Amino acid sequence: MNRFENQVAIVTGGAQGIGLGIARRLGSEGARVVLFDIKAERLRQAVGELEGADISTHAVPVDVTDETPVNAAVAEVREKFGRIDVLVTAAGVAGLTNRKTHEVDVGDFRHVMEINVTGMFLCCRAVLPVMLQANYGRIVNIASISGKEGNAGMLAYSTSKAAVIGLTKVMGKEYAETGITVNALAPAVVRTQMVDELPPEQVKYMTDRIPMKRTGEIEEIAALAAYTASPEAGFTTAFTFDATGGRATY
Structure with missing residues:
Protein backbone atom coordinates (compact mmCIF):
# COMPACT_ATOMS: atom_id res chain seq x y z
CA MET A 1 0.00 0.00 0.00
CA ASN A 2 1.07 3.58 -0.64
CA ARG A 3 -1.57 5.42 1.36
CA PHE A 4 0.85 8.29 2.02
CA GLU A 5 2.36 8.71 -1.44
CA ASN A 6 3.46 12.34 -1.96
CA GLN A 7 2.48 13.21 1.63
CA VAL A 8 4.72 14.80 4.26
CA ALA A 9 4.47 13.50 7.81
CA ILE A 10 6.05 15.08 10.89
CA VAL A 11 6.64 12.73 13.82
CA THR A 12 7.69 14.24 17.13
CA GLY A 13 9.76 12.05 19.39
CA GLY A 14 10.69 10.37 16.13
CA ALA A 15 14.24 9.40 17.02
CA GLN A 16 13.29 6.27 18.94
CA GLY A 17 10.54 4.12 20.41
CA VAL A 47 17.75 8.97 9.80
CA GLY A 48 20.36 6.41 8.84
CA GLU A 49 18.04 3.56 9.81
CA LEU A 50 15.12 4.91 7.81
CA GLU A 51 17.14 5.89 4.77
CA GLY A 52 18.66 2.41 4.85
CA ALA A 53 15.10 1.18 4.37
CA ASP A 54 14.64 3.51 1.38
CA ILE A 55 12.45 5.92 3.33
CA SER A 56 12.74 9.60 2.46
CA THR A 57 13.70 11.20 5.79
CA HIS A 58 14.48 14.67 7.09
CA ALA A 59 15.40 15.48 10.69
CA VAL A 60 15.03 18.65 12.71
CA PRO A 61 16.53 18.81 16.22
CA VAL A 62 13.95 20.70 18.27
CA ASP A 63 12.73 21.09 21.84
CA VAL A 64 8.97 20.71 21.50
CA THR A 65 8.38 22.67 24.72
CA ASP A 66 9.89 25.85 23.25
CA GLU A 67 7.48 27.82 21.08
CA THR A 68 9.99 29.67 18.89
CA PRO A 69 12.02 26.61 17.79
CA VAL A 70 8.80 24.65 17.18
CA ASN A 71 7.43 27.37 14.92
CA ALA A 72 10.78 27.62 13.13
CA ALA A 73 10.94 23.85 12.62
CA VAL A 74 7.45 23.72 11.13
CA ALA A 75 8.27 26.69 8.89
CA GLU A 76 11.40 24.85 7.72
CA VAL A 77 9.35 21.79 6.78
CA ARG A 78 6.80 23.87 4.93
CA GLU A 79 9.48 25.74 3.02
CA LYS A 80 11.35 22.56 2.11
CA PHE A 81 8.38 20.40 1.12
CA GLY A 82 5.55 22.86 0.49
CA ARG A 83 3.04 20.89 2.54
CA ILE A 84 2.38 19.10 5.84
CA ASP A 85 -0.23 16.37 5.63
CA VAL A 86 0.29 14.44 8.87
CA LEU A 87 1.44 15.27 12.37
CA VAL A 88 2.05 12.50 14.89
CA THR A 89 2.90 13.79 18.36
CA ALA A 90 4.81 10.95 20.00
CA ALA A 91 7.28 12.97 22.09
CA GLY A 92 6.76 12.12 25.73
CA VAL A 93 8.35 11.16 29.03
CA ALA A 94 7.16 9.10 31.98
CA GLY A 95 8.93 11.11 34.67
CA LEU A 96 9.62 9.69 38.11
CA THR A 97 7.34 6.78 38.92
CA ASN A 98 6.48 4.27 41.64
CA ARG A 99 5.66 6.97 44.17
CA LYS A 100 2.44 8.22 45.71
CA THR A 101 1.05 11.70 45.25
CA HIS A 102 2.49 13.13 48.47
CA GLU A 103 5.92 11.92 47.31
CA VAL A 104 5.74 13.45 43.81
CA ASP A 105 8.40 16.03 43.03
CA VAL A 106 6.84 19.28 41.82
CA GLY A 107 9.63 19.95 39.35
CA ASP A 108 9.24 16.49 37.82
CA PHE A 109 5.46 16.95 37.57
CA ARG A 110 5.94 20.21 35.69
CA HIS A 111 8.58 18.65 33.44
CA VAL A 112 6.25 15.82 32.39
CA MET A 113 3.34 18.17 31.75
CA GLU A 114 5.55 20.52 29.75
CA ILE A 115 6.73 17.83 27.35
CA ASN A 116 3.63 15.65 27.15
CA VAL A 117 1.01 18.39 26.99
CA THR A 118 2.51 21.81 26.22
CA GLY A 119 4.85 20.33 23.61
CA MET A 120 1.96 18.58 21.90
CA PHE A 121 -0.15 21.74 21.93
CA LEU A 122 2.66 23.84 20.43
CA CYS A 123 3.27 21.38 17.59
CA CYS A 124 -0.43 21.08 16.79
CA ARG A 125 -0.89 24.84 16.84
CA ALA A 126 2.07 25.34 14.50
CA VAL A 127 0.90 22.89 11.81
CA LEU A 128 -2.80 23.74 11.83
CA PRO A 129 -2.51 26.88 9.64
CA VAL A 130 -0.68 24.82 7.00
CA MET A 131 -3.37 22.14 7.07
CA LEU A 132 -6.17 24.70 7.03
CA GLN A 133 -4.76 26.24 3.88
CA ALA A 134 -4.75 22.82 2.24
CA ASN A 135 -8.20 21.86 3.55
CA TYR A 136 -6.68 18.56 4.66
CA GLY A 137 -4.72 17.15 7.56
CA ARG A 138 -4.35 14.26 9.97
CA ILE A 139 -3.17 14.80 13.54
CA VAL A 140 -2.52 11.75 15.71
CA ASN A 141 -1.70 12.38 19.37
CA ILE A 142 -0.14 9.61 21.44
CA ALA A 143 -2.04 9.35 24.72
CA SER A 144 -2.17 6.30 27.03
CA ILE A 145 -4.64 4.05 28.80
CA SER A 146 -3.31 5.70 31.97
CA GLY A 147 -5.02 8.88 30.80
CA LYS A 148 -8.36 7.08 30.98
CA GLU A 149 -7.90 4.88 34.03
CA GLY A 150 -4.90 6.28 35.89
CA ASN A 151 -1.89 4.20 36.88
CA ALA A 152 -1.07 4.27 40.58
CA GLY A 153 2.46 5.52 41.08
CA MET A 154 2.37 7.56 37.87
CA LEU A 155 0.53 10.75 38.82
CA ALA A 156 2.32 13.13 36.45
CA TYR A 157 2.23 10.78 33.47
CA SER A 158 -1.41 9.76 33.96
CA THR A 159 -2.49 13.37 34.42
CA SER A 160 -0.63 14.46 31.30
CA LYS A 161 -2.18 11.74 29.17
CA ALA A 162 -5.68 12.61 30.42
CA ALA A 163 -4.93 16.14 29.24
CA VAL A 164 -3.88 14.78 25.84
CA ILE A 165 -7.24 13.07 25.48
CA GLY A 166 -9.05 16.28 26.39
CA LEU A 167 -6.93 18.32 23.98
CA THR A 168 -7.73 15.84 21.20
CA LYS A 169 -11.49 16.02 21.84
CA VAL A 170 -11.49 19.81 21.66
CA MET A 171 -9.33 20.04 18.54
CA GLY A 172 -11.24 17.33 16.74
CA LYS A 173 -14.51 19.20 17.24
CA GLU A 174 -13.03 22.60 16.36
CA TYR A 175 -11.71 21.46 12.96
CA ALA A 176 -14.36 18.87 12.08
CA GLU A 177 -15.55 20.81 9.02
CA THR A 178 -12.13 21.63 7.60
CA GLY A 179 -10.87 18.32 6.22
CA ILE A 180 -8.61 17.98 9.27
CA THR A 181 -9.10 15.12 11.71
CA VAL A 182 -7.57 14.98 15.18
CA ASN A 183 -7.49 11.67 17.02
CA ALA A 184 -5.48 10.02 19.75
CA LEU A 185 -4.09 6.56 20.44
CA ALA A 186 -4.19 5.17 23.99
CA PRO A 187 -1.84 2.19 24.24
CA ALA A 188 -1.31 0.09 27.32
CA VAL A 189 2.30 -0.58 28.21
CA VAL A 190 4.47 -1.03 25.10
CA ARG A 191 8.01 -2.34 25.30
CA THR A 192 10.18 0.70 24.59
CA GLN A 193 13.29 2.27 26.07
CA MET A 194 11.06 4.49 28.22
CA VAL A 195 9.36 1.42 29.68
CA ASP A 196 12.70 -0.35 30.12
CA GLU A 197 13.76 2.55 32.35
CA LEU A 198 10.77 2.16 34.68
CA PRO A 199 11.06 0.18 37.93
CA PRO A 200 10.23 -3.51 37.28
CA GLU A 201 7.40 -3.41 39.83
CA GLN A 202 5.77 -0.53 37.92
CA VAL A 203 5.92 -2.48 34.65
CA LYS A 204 4.51 -5.57 36.37
CA TYR A 205 1.63 -3.52 37.81
CA MET A 206 0.72 -2.25 34.34
CA THR A 207 1.17 -5.56 32.52
CA ASP A 208 -0.85 -7.52 35.10
CA ARG A 209 -3.86 -5.35 34.25
CA ILE A 210 -3.77 -6.39 30.58
CA PRO A 211 -5.97 -9.45 29.82
CA MET A 212 -3.51 -10.61 27.16
CA LYS A 213 -0.79 -10.59 29.86
CA ARG A 214 1.82 -9.09 27.58
CA THR A 215 3.13 -5.74 26.51
CA GLY A 216 2.21 -4.25 23.17
CA GLU A 217 4.64 -4.17 20.27
CA ILE A 218 5.75 -0.96 18.61
CA GLU A 219 4.68 -2.35 15.23
CA GLU A 220 1.14 -2.89 16.52
CA ILE A 221 0.86 0.74 17.61
CA ALA A 222 2.42 1.91 14.34
CA ALA A 223 -0.17 -0.01 12.32
CA LEU A 224 -3.03 1.67 14.18
CA ALA A 225 -1.37 5.07 13.85
CA ALA A 226 -0.98 4.57 10.11
CA TYR A 227 -4.68 3.91 9.69
CA THR A 228 -5.61 6.91 11.85
CA ALA A 229 -3.27 9.14 9.85
CA SER A 230 -4.48 7.90 6.48
CA PRO A 231 -7.09 9.36 4.12
CA GLU A 232 -9.22 6.28 4.91
CA ALA A 233 -9.94 7.56 8.44
CA GLY A 234 -11.92 10.52 7.18
CA PHE A 235 -15.07 10.08 9.25
CA THR A 236 -13.45 9.75 12.67
CA THR A 237 -12.26 12.72 14.70
CA ALA A 238 -11.95 13.73 18.36
CA PHE A 239 -11.72 10.02 19.19
CA THR A 240 -9.25 7.98 21.22
CA PHE A 241 -8.35 4.57 19.79
CA ASP A 242 -7.33 1.91 22.30
CA ALA A 243 -4.50 -0.59 21.92
CA THR A 244 -4.58 -2.25 25.30
CA GLY A 245 -4.76 -6.01 24.94
CA GLY A 246 -8.29 -5.98 26.31
CA ARG A 247 -7.71 -3.63 29.24
CA ALA A 248 -10.04 -0.96 27.85
CA THR A 249 -13.39 -2.14 26.50
CA TYR A 250 -15.16 1.20 26.10
Missing part, protein backbone atom coordinates in the same frame (compact mmCIF):
# COMPACT_ATOMS: atom_id res chain seq x y z
CA ILE A 18 6.95 4.46 19.26
CA GLY A 19 7.73 7.63 17.30
CA LEU A 20 10.41 5.94 15.22
CA GLY A 21 8.21 2.90 14.71
CA ILE A 22 5.39 5.08 13.40
CA ALA A 23 7.77 7.02 11.17
CA ARG A 24 9.03 3.76 9.71
CA ARG A 25 5.48 2.56 9.00
CA LEU A 26 4.38 5.84 7.39
CA GLY A 27 7.55 5.95 5.32
CA SER A 28 7.08 2.36 4.17
CA GLU A 29 3.73 3.46 2.75
CA GLY A 30 5.20 6.33 0.78
CA ALA A 31 5.38 9.29 3.16
CA ARG A 32 8.28 11.69 3.26
CA VAL A 33 9.01 11.56 6.97
CA VAL A 34 10.27 14.45 9.09
CA LEU A 35 11.57 13.59 12.54
CA PHE A 36 11.41 16.12 15.38
CA ASP A 37 13.44 15.22 18.47
CA ILE A 38 15.67 16.92 21.01
CA LYS A 39 18.30 14.15 20.83
CA ALA A 40 20.50 15.19 17.92
CA GLU A 41 22.78 12.14 17.89
CA ARG A 42 19.87 9.71 18.11
CA LEU A 43 18.19 11.64 15.30
CA ARG A 44 21.19 11.06 13.05
CA GLN A 45 21.05 7.34 13.82
CA ALA A 46 17.30 7.23 13.13
Whole structure:
Protein backbone atom coordinates (compact mmCIF):
# COMPACT_ATOMS: atom_id res chain seq x y z
CA MET A 1 0.00 0.00 0.00
CA ASN A 2 1.07 3.58 -0.64
CA ARG A 3 -1.57 5.42 1.36
CA PHE A 4 0.85 8.29 2.02
CA GLU A 5 2.36 8.71 -1.44
CA ASN A 6 3.46 12.34 -1.96
CA GLN A 7 2.48 13.21 1.63
CA VAL A 8 4.72 14.80 4.26
CA ALA A 9 4.47 13.50 7.81
CA ILE A 10 6.05 15.08 10.89
CA VAL A 11 6.64 12.73 13.82
CA THR A 12 7.69 14.24 17.13
CA GLY A 13 9.76 12.05 19.39
CA GLY A 14 10.69 10.37 16.13
CA ALA A 15 14.24 9.40 17.02
CA GLN A 16 13.29 6.27 18.94
CA GLY A 17 10.54 4.12 20.41
CA ILE A 18 6.95 4.46 19.26
CA GLY A 19 7.73 7.63 17.30
CA LEU A 20 10.41 5.94 15.22
CA GLY A 21 8.21 2.90 14.71
CA ILE A 22 5.39 5.08 13.40
CA ALA A 23 7.77 7.02 11.17
CA ARG A 24 9.03 3.76 9.71
CA ARG A 25 5.48 2.56 9.00
CA LEU A 26 4.38 5.84 7.39
CA GLY A 27 7.55 5.95 5.32
CA SER A 28 7.08 2.36 4.17
CA GLU A 29 3.73 3.46 2.75
CA GLY A 30 5.20 6.33 0.78
CA ALA A 31 5.38 9.29 3.16
CA ARG A 32 8.28 11.69 3.26
CA VAL A 33 9.01 11.56 6.97
CA VAL A 34 10.27 14.45 9.09
CA LEU A 35 11.57 13.59 12.54
CA PHE A 36 11.41 16.12 15.38
CA ASP A 37 13.44 15.22 18.47
CA ILE A 38 15.67 16.92 21.01
CA LYS A 39 18.30 14.15 20.83
CA ALA A 40 20.50 15.19 17.92
CA GLU A 41 22.78 12.14 17.89
CA ARG A 42 19.87 9.71 18.11
CA LEU A 43 18.19 11.64 15.30
CA ARG A 44 21.19 11.06 13.05
CA GLN A 45 21.05 7.34 13.82
CA ALA A 46 17.30 7.23 13.13
CA VAL A 47 17.75 8.97 9.80
CA GLY A 48 20.36 6.41 8.84
CA GLU A 49 18.04 3.56 9.81
CA LEU A 50 15.12 4.91 7.81
CA GLU A 51 17.14 5.89 4.77
CA GLY A 52 18.66 2.41 4.85
CA ALA A 53 15.10 1.18 4.37
CA ASP A 54 14.64 3.51 1.38
CA ILE A 55 12.45 5.92 3.33
CA SER A 56 12.74 9.60 2.46
CA THR A 57 13.70 11.20 5.79
CA HIS A 58 14.48 14.67 7.09
CA ALA A 59 15.40 15.48 10.69
CA VAL A 60 15.03 18.65 12.71
CA PRO A 61 16.53 18.81 16.22
CA VAL A 62 13.95 20.70 18.27
CA ASP A 63 12.73 21.09 21.84
CA VAL A 64 8.97 20.71 21.50
CA THR A 65 8.38 22.67 24.72
CA ASP A 66 9.89 25.85 23.25
CA GLU A 67 7.48 27.82 21.08
CA THR A 68 9.99 29.67 18.89
CA PRO A 69 12.02 26.61 17.79
CA VAL A 70 8.80 24.65 17.18
CA ASN A 71 7.43 27.37 14.92
CA ALA A 72 10.78 27.62 13.13
CA ALA A 73 10.94 23.85 12.62
CA VAL A 74 7.45 23.72 11.13
CA ALA A 75 8.27 26.69 8.89
CA GLU A 76 11.40 24.85 7.72
CA VAL A 77 9.35 21.79 6.78
CA ARG A 78 6.80 23.87 4.93
CA GLU A 79 9.48 25.74 3.02
CA LYS A 80 11.35 22.56 2.11
CA PHE A 81 8.38 20.40 1.12
CA GLY A 82 5.55 22.86 0.49
CA ARG A 83 3.04 20.89 2.54
CA ILE A 84 2.38 19.10 5.84
CA ASP A 85 -0.23 16.37 5.63
CA VAL A 86 0.29 14.44 8.87
CA LEU A 87 1.44 15.27 12.37
CA VAL A 88 2.05 12.50 14.89
CA THR A 89 2.90 13.79 18.36
CA ALA A 90 4.81 10.95 20.00
CA ALA A 91 7.28 12.97 22.09
CA GLY A 92 6.76 12.12 25.73
CA VAL A 93 8.35 11.16 29.03
CA ALA A 94 7.16 9.10 31.98
CA GLY A 95 8.93 11.11 34.67
CA LEU A 96 9.62 9.69 38.11
CA THR A 97 7.34 6.78 38.92
CA ASN A 98 6.48 4.27 41.64
CA ARG A 99 5.66 6.97 44.17
CA LYS A 100 2.44 8.22 45.71
CA THR A 101 1.05 11.70 45.25
CA HIS A 102 2.49 13.13 48.47
CA GLU A 103 5.92 11.92 47.31
CA VAL A 104 5.74 13.45 43.81
CA ASP A 105 8.40 16.03 43.03
CA VAL A 106 6.84 19.28 41.82
CA GLY A 107 9.63 19.95 39.35
CA ASP A 108 9.24 16.49 37.82
CA PHE A 109 5.46 16.95 37.57
CA ARG A 110 5.94 20.21 35.69
CA HIS A 111 8.58 18.65 33.44
CA VAL A 112 6.25 15.82 32.39
CA MET A 113 3.34 18.17 31.75
CA GLU A 114 5.55 20.52 29.75
CA ILE A 115 6.73 17.83 27.35
CA ASN A 116 3.63 15.65 27.15
CA VAL A 117 1.01 18.39 26.99
CA THR A 118 2.51 21.81 26.22
CA GLY A 119 4.85 20.33 23.61
CA MET A 120 1.96 18.58 21.90
CA PHE A 121 -0.15 21.74 21.93
CA LEU A 122 2.66 23.84 20.43
CA CYS A 123 3.27 21.38 17.59
CA CYS A 124 -0.43 21.08 16.79
CA ARG A 125 -0.89 24.84 16.84
CA ALA A 126 2.07 25.34 14.50
CA VAL A 127 0.90 22.89 11.81
CA LEU A 128 -2.80 23.74 11.83
CA PRO A 129 -2.51 26.88 9.64
CA VAL A 130 -0.68 24.82 7.00
CA MET A 131 -3.37 22.14 7.07
CA LEU A 132 -6.17 24.70 7.03
CA GLN A 133 -4.76 26.24 3.88
CA ALA A 134 -4.75 22.82 2.24
CA ASN A 135 -8.20 21.86 3.55
CA TYR A 136 -6.68 18.56 4.66
CA GLY A 137 -4.72 17.15 7.56
CA ARG A 138 -4.35 14.26 9.97
CA ILE A 139 -3.17 14.80 13.54
CA VAL A 140 -2.52 11.75 15.71
CA ASN A 141 -1.70 12.38 19.37
CA ILE A 142 -0.14 9.61 21.44
CA ALA A 143 -2.04 9.35 24.72
CA SER A 144 -2.17 6.30 27.03
CA ILE A 145 -4.64 4.05 28.80
CA SER A 146 -3.31 5.70 31.97
CA GLY A 147 -5.02 8.88 30.80
CA LYS A 148 -8.36 7.08 30.98
CA GLU A 149 -7.90 4.88 34.03
CA GLY A 150 -4.90 6.28 35.89
CA ASN A 151 -1.89 4.20 36.88
CA ALA A 152 -1.07 4.27 40.58
CA GLY A 153 2.46 5.52 41.08
CA MET A 154 2.37 7.56 37.87
CA LEU A 155 0.53 10.75 38.82
CA ALA A 156 2.32 13.13 36.45
CA TYR A 157 2.23 10.78 33.47
CA SER A 158 -1.41 9.76 33.96
CA THR A 159 -2.49 13.37 34.42
CA SER A 160 -0.63 14.46 31.30
CA LYS A 161 -2.18 11.74 29.17
CA ALA A 162 -5.68 12.61 30.42
CA ALA A 163 -4.93 16.14 29.24
CA VAL A 164 -3.88 14.78 25.84
CA ILE A 165 -7.24 13.07 25.48
CA GLY A 166 -9.05 16.28 26.39
CA LEU A 167 -6.93 18.32 23.98
CA THR A 168 -7.73 15.84 21.20
CA LYS A 169 -11.49 16.02 21.84
CA VAL A 170 -11.49 19.81 21.66
CA MET A 171 -9.33 20.04 18.54
CA GLY A 172 -11.24 17.33 16.74
CA LYS A 173 -14.51 19.20 17.24
CA GLU A 174 -13.03 22.60 16.36
CA TYR A 175 -11.71 21.46 12.96
CA ALA A 176 -14.36 18.87 12.08
CA GLU A 177 -15.55 20.81 9.02
CA THR A 178 -12.13 21.63 7.60
CA GLY A 179 -10.87 18.32 6.22
CA ILE A 180 -8.61 17.98 9.27
CA THR A 181 -9.10 15.12 11.71
CA VAL A 182 -7.57 14.98 15.18
CA ASN A 183 -7.49 11.67 17.02
CA ALA A 184 -5.48 10.02 19.75
CA LEU A 185 -4.09 6.56 20.44
CA ALA A 186 -4.19 5.17 23.99
CA PRO A 187 -1.84 2.19 24.24
CA ALA A 188 -1.31 0.09 27.32
CA VAL A 189 2.30 -0.58 28.21
CA VAL A 190 4.47 -1.03 25.10
CA ARG A 191 8.01 -2.34 25.30
CA THR A 192 10.18 0.70 24.59
CA GLN A 193 13.29 2.27 26.07
CA MET A 194 11.06 4.49 28.22
CA VAL A 195 9.36 1.42 29.68
CA ASP A 196 12.70 -0.35 30.12
CA GLU A 197 13.76 2.55 32.35
CA LEU A 198 10.77 2.16 34.68
CA PRO A 199 11.06 0.18 37.93
CA PRO A 200 10.23 -3.51 37.28
CA GLU A 201 7.40 -3.41 39.83
CA GLN A 202 5.77 -0.53 37.92
CA VAL A 203 5.92 -2.48 34.65
CA LYS A 204 4.51 -5.57 36.37
CA TYR A 205 1.63 -3.52 37.81
CA MET A 206 0.72 -2.25 34.34
CA THR A 207 1.17 -5.56 32.52
CA ASP A 208 -0.85 -7.52 35.10
CA ARG A 209 -3.86 -5.35 34.25
CA ILE A 210 -3.77 -6.39 30.58
CA PRO A 211 -5.97 -9.45 29.82
CA MET A 212 -3.51 -10.61 27.16
CA LYS A 213 -0.79 -10.59 29.86
CA ARG A 214 1.82 -9.09 27.58
CA THR A 215 3.13 -5.74 26.51
CA GLY A 216 2.21 -4.25 23.17
CA GLU A 217 4.64 -4.17 20.27
CA ILE A 218 5.75 -0.96 18.61
CA GLU A 219 4.68 -2.35 15.23
CA GLU A 220 1.14 -2.89 16.52
CA ILE A 221 0.86 0.74 17.61
CA ALA A 222 2.42 1.91 14.34
CA ALA A 223 -0.17 -0.01 12.32
CA LEU A 224 -3.03 1.67 14.18
CA ALA A 225 -1.37 5.07 13.85
CA ALA A 226 -0.98 4.57 10.11
CA TYR A 227 -4.68 3.91 9.69
CA THR A 228 -5.61 6.91 11.85
CA ALA A 229 -3.27 9.14 9.85
CA SER A 230 -4.48 7.90 6.48
CA PRO A 231 -7.09 9.36 4.12
CA GLU A 232 -9.22 6.28 4.91
CA ALA A 233 -9.94 7.56 8.44
CA GLY A 234 -11.92 10.52 7.18
CA PHE A 235 -15.07 10.08 9.25
CA THR A 236 -13.45 9.75 12.67
CA THR A 237 -12.26 12.72 14.70
CA ALA A 238 -11.95 13.73 18.36
CA PHE A 239 -11.72 10.02 19.19
CA THR A 240 -9.25 7.98 21.22
CA PHE A 241 -8.35 4.57 19.79
CA ASP A 242 -7.33 1.91 22.30
CA ALA A 243 -4.50 -0.59 21.92
CA THR A 244 -4.58 -2.25 25.30
CA GLY A 245 -4.76 -6.01 24.94
CA GLY A 246 -8.29 -5.98 26.31
CA ARG A 247 -7.71 -3.63 29.24
CA ALA A 248 -10.04 -0.96 27.85
CA THR A 249 -13.39 -2.14 26.50
CA TYR A 250 -15.16 1.20 26.10
